[in-house]
Amino acid sequence: MSKHIDSEQKLERALSEALKGLPLRRAPSTLEARVAGELERRAALPWWRVSFAHWPAAPRVAFVIVCIALVAATFLGGVFAFVGDRSFNEAAALVLSWVQPFLAVMASAGGVAALLVRVIPPLWLYGGLGLGIMLYLALFGLGAAAYRLYLRPSSAGDVL
Amino acid sequence: MRAYQDMVFSTAARLAGNDTQAEDIAQEVFIRAYEHFSDLRTSVTAGGWLKTVTTNLSLNYLNRYRKRWRFFSEMRPAEDSESEAPEMDWEIPDTILAELSAEQRCAIVDEALRQLPDHQRLPLVLYHFEDLSYQEIAIKLNVSLPKIKTDIRRARAALLPLLQDGGAARDTLDG
Numbered sequence: 001m002s003k004h005i006d007s008e009q010k011l012e013r014a015l016s017e018a019l020k021g022l023p024l025r026r027a028p029s030t031l032e033a034r035v036a037g038e039l040e041r042r043a044a045l046p047w048w049r050v051s052f053a054h055w056p057a058a059p060r061v062a063f064v065i066v067c068i069a070l071v072a073a074t075f076l077g078g079v080f081a082f083v084g085d086r087s088f089n090e091a092a093a094l095v096l097s098w099v100q101p102f103l104a105v106m107a108s109a110g111g112v113a114a115l116l117v118r119v120i121p122p123l124w125l126y127g128g129l130g131l132g133i134m135l136y137l138a139l140f141g142l143g144a145a146a147y148r149l150y151l152r153p154s155s156a157g158d159v160l
Numbered sequence: 161m162r163a164y165q166d167m168v169f170s171t172a173a174r175l176a177g178n179d180t181q182a183e184d185i186a187q188e189v190f191i192r193a194y195e196h197f198s199d200l201r202t203s204v205t206a207g208g209w210l211k212t213v214t215t216n217l218s219l220n221y222l223n224r225y226r227k228r229w230r231f232f233s234e235m236r237p238a239e240d241s242e243s244e245a246p247e248m249d250w251e252i253p254d255t256i257l258a259e260l261s262a263e264q265r266c267a268i269v270d271e272a273l274r275q276l277p278d279h280q281r282l283p284l285v286l287y288h289f290e291d292l293s294y295q296e297i298a299i300k301l302n303v304s305l306p307k308i309k310t311d312i313r314r315a316r317a318a319l320l321p322l323l324q325d326g327g328a329a330r331d332t333l334d335g
Contacts, residue, residue, distance in 0.1 A: 008313060019269060
């Protein structure tokens, strides 16, 4: 073990020495022209083709106002379509007529769940929960194994 | 730009392990520098700013295509654990490529780095070229500290024969 650690430290020292003070690689001669060309291309783009952060102030404000107006129109359109020519009280009653049965169904479901919890032995409940977790983990493991077997690219460095 | 382009390109090329990608990254770095030109023009830390942006853009570039697979790819079996680090049963030399000129070493090192997989090359370059600590690399790459240490050890173990082969080939050519 000590020999192994010594070897690692020796390798680290030798590599540090070899990699230290290496000269920089010369950038391709085309890089400067590429950057200049790309800057020119971006500068020539009309304002609506660049990112929102670079838009002029007036179009940005206008865009935000239009978005808010669209959201408001959609919302109000939905409300008016639902209410129609009914009075406020009629519309409220209509909404409640939908809400009340829904609440009743939810309350019944809650009652059934509470009854089941009381009737079923706790051991069964914990067992079911444990089984669910085990199945989830098994599925997760299968996914990981399938990825490692079929999708993950292998490389020479992995086998060392 | 001329003063820094070699530094930016070298950093990107060693991290990406690919010259074409490095040129794309360098281009993006200088475009960002242009956008911050008023701040950078008089700054004494412009070089540091460029280095940091280059490193971050290189990591973003490499992450873009592997992010969705990273979770599974890092679910390594026990072979990757701290206790199962690669055994090096061969003789470690005192010096590596010491007899070659800096330019020759540079060419051999860059070629060897290109042959390492991303998960080994990135932490190795950040450690040996960018002088980051293991902890800083773990945070930057969003990977656990033991995995970083193991990957760097594996990278060194993989790099050594590549450098020795490169050095031997160079000697043969020169001889």
